[in-house]
Amino acid sequence: MPTTVNLRTVTNSVGWSVLSKTSTFGLKFVTVPILARILSPQEFGVVAVAQTVVMFLTMIGSAGLSASLILEREEDAETVHSVFWVNLVVAAAMAACIYIWALPFAGWLGAQEAAYLLKVMALLVPLQLCGDVAYSLLARRMEFRKDAGWSVFSESVGAITAVGLALLGFGVWSLVAQLFVSAIVRLGGLFHATGYRPRLVLSLAKVGALTRYSLGIMGSEIFNFITFQSPLVVVSRHLGLADAGAYSAANRFSSIPNQVLLAGLMGVLFPVFSHMNDDPRRRTDALMLSTQVTTVALAPMMFGLWAVAEPGMFLIFGPQWVHAWPVLGLLAVSKGIMSPCSTYIPFLKGAGRSDVLWWVAMLRAALVYGLVSYGAVTGGLHAAMIWLCVANAITLVFYSWAVFRTSGTAFLSSFYVTTRPMVASIIMAVAVRYMLEHVKADLPGGLWWNALSQAAVGAAAGAVIYGLLLVLTERELLRKLFELMQQRNAMPASENRQET
Incomplete structure (x- = not known):
């Protein structure tokens, strides 16, 4: 039966989803620095390059079919089973391609040393794709509590495995083991949570009916993948594995806030927006x-x-990584610029506009690859990261225009409202940076204590400054959120039921 989507359902789902991402954040906050102190930048780089190929072909293999299950009005068993078997066949073909052409793939990425890892990591493709259908069933049912539990458990087991093997001297294999252990545990958890068991049922007609939407999603995911992974490829090819390792480590850490809030929220908003297709005004x-x-x-x-x-x-990360601090800072800026775009992908997917999603993703991929390549060739790693920020600033404008045009809202007024908190954040960050430059010499001595004091003072000052700016610029939003929370708390218990 269809799932009821109301304020309580949405907030509960977001809460569980963000909780799972927050737990993953905690694990990465602990494990990434530990692994960075044990392993070398070259070891991080070679695994990152190999993982790039696997992730790319995994995303192609899914072809958007699993996502289309969320958009379907009814949960049809024949369609679900058909999507599973198509995904599995494509996954096996992709894994075979990685294994056979591992050396050319690695050479194209500028890291032939990663070829042997590619052959092993090819098995990750079917492990990950086989769980797509089960996750889609959880998402369309808004059962994010179950997904949260298994996500945390699988990431925990994988992180513990990686740190343990790294301490025992297994080097890059500790990172590879982390990926495999997490994937296997999560796959079993998703099947257990949904109760889904594949049956030998295949309807090509049912799969074909999903093709138009799924191809649009596939195209957008390919270009999104190019957007996110092309900087690593560019750095690896033009600047070497050491710079690729520095980029990879900094990118992992700077991506944690996105993974906590953005990934958690996007997973919930897609089915939420799809449930609102009969009420465009409410969706907008x-x-x-x-x-x-x-x-x-x-x-x-x-x-x-x-x-x-x-x-x-x-x-x-320790003193051996301190030279890469501008990379960490610029990566954070590049992601901050895109913060107003956080909801655009689930909105377009939920509205069934995979065509808009496709062409916007294509333009962004071309922009990021071109400008980052220019920066790497002409000025090295730091210049590449600066041009990444420029590419994201341009993307922010045309992406916002495309989404607001699709939703039927005025561009300039909507763009102003949604980017206003970002402007306040920039003002806060510049003020904190200026303050630290003038007070860091007066903070406690010793490299470690001085760095800790700078971080603590900067965080405290930033919270105060941003809080004041938020009160001055976002009073209407704060009032609306307060009213929504009152409305949610006043809902009768009967409205908390997920089934109607």
């Missing part, structure tokens, strides 16, 4: 509110990380 209101809220929460984290990047890099 939900888009504006969710975009404002995510920008208010995400932008200060990212720009604040830029403000304390120098002491933060020393504290988190």
Whole structure:
């Protein structure tokens, strides 16, 4: 039976989803610095390059079919089984391609040393794709509590495995083992949580009916993948594995706020928006509110990380990585610029506009690859990261225009409202950075204590400054959120039921 989507359902789902991402954040906050102190930049780089190929072909293999199950009005068993078997066949073919052409793939990425890892990591493709259908069933049922539990458990087991093997001297294999252990545990957990068991049922007609939407999703995911992974490929090819390792480590850490808020929220918003297809006005209101809220929460984290990047890099990764602090700061800025776009992908997917999603993703991929390549060739790693920020600033404008045009809202007024918290975050970050430059010499001596003091003072000052700016600029949003929370708490218990 269809799932009821109301304020309580949405907030509970977001809460569980963000909780799972927060737990993953905690694990990465601990394990990434530990692994960075044990392993070398070259070891991080070679695994990152190999993982790039696996992730790319995994995303192609899914072809958007699993996502289309969320958009379907009814949960049809024949369609579900058909999508599973198509995914499995494609996954096996992709894994075979990686194994056979591992050396050419690695050479194209500028890291032939990663070829042997590619052959092993090819098995990750079917492990990951086989769980897509089960996750889609959980998402369309809004059962994010179950997904949260298994996500945390699988990541925990994988992280413990990686640290243990790294301490025992297994080097890159500790990172590979982490990926496999997490994938296997999560796959079993998803099947257990949904109760889904594949049956030998295949209807090509049912799969074909999903093709138009799924191909649009596949195209957009390919270009999104190019956007996110092309900087690593460019750095690896033009600047070497050491710079690729520095980029990979900094990118892992700077991506944590996105993974906590953005990934958690996107997974919930897609089925939420799809449930609102019969009420476009309600869907547009939900888009504006969710975009404002995510920008208010995400932008200060990212720009604040830029403000304390120098002491933060020393504290988190150790002195051998401190030279890469500008990379960490610029990566945080590049992600902060995109914070108003956090809700755009689930909105377009939920509205069934995979065509818009496709061409926007294509333009962004071309922009990021071109500008980052220019920066790497002409000025090295730091210049490449600066041009990544420029590419994201341009993307912010045309992406917002495309989404607001699709939703039927005025561009300039909507763009102003959704980017206003980002501007406040930039002002806060610049003020904190300026303050730290003038007080760091007066803070406690010793490299470690001085860095810790800078980070603590910067975080405290940033919280105060941003809080004041938020009260001055976002009073209407804060009032609306307060009213919504009152409305949620006043809901009768009967409205908390997920089934009607």
